[in-house]
Amino acid sequence: MKMLPLLVVLAAGSVAAQTPPKASTAEMAKLDWFVGTWTGESWVAFGPGKRETAHVVEKVERKLEGLLLLVEGLGTTPGNATAAVDTVHHAFGVLSFDPQAKTYRFNAWRQPGGSYVEAEAKVGDQRLEWGMKVPQGQMRYIITLNDKGQWFEIGEFSRDGTTWNQFFEMTLTRTP
Secondary structure, eight states: OTHHHHHHHHHHHHHHHHSHHHHHHHHHGGGGGGOEEEEEEEEEESSTTOEEEEEEEEEEEEETTTTEEEEEEEEEEEOOTTOSEEEEEEEEEEEEEETTTTEEEEEEEEETTTEEEEEEEEEETTEEEEEEEETTEEEEEEEEEOTTSOEEEEEEEESSSSSOEEEEEEEEEEEO
């Protein structure tokens, strides 16, 4: 008799655990345009007149029947006579939908530096925006599918959350 309440709780938990993936899968399907391998160029500004450019490859893959998107990006720049290329950045992210909170989450790791961020993301029509608070203010990244079918992304910084200054831009084309 003491086992009956435990069985009811376990059964209810099992039903609840099966329901959210359908909602999550439907929400994640809004990002189908984002899936694929993309290549192109980016720049990042480290101050006035100090831009660093890179060749970028981004791979976006569905995992767990569409519940997750894995995003891996590698940016390289031509090296010197002793090295063919130098890594500008290597990033890995996991994008998901939380059906209870009704929000998208983007967890990302970056090298060099080993930084990690947990961010809330917003998904619109062929648009993904995610950002984070940093000690000096806020950063956000906005990715859209432009008129040419390219991944177009900008990164912006704001000290006050109102005035935004662009520090990053990337344009990528989907590869077959």
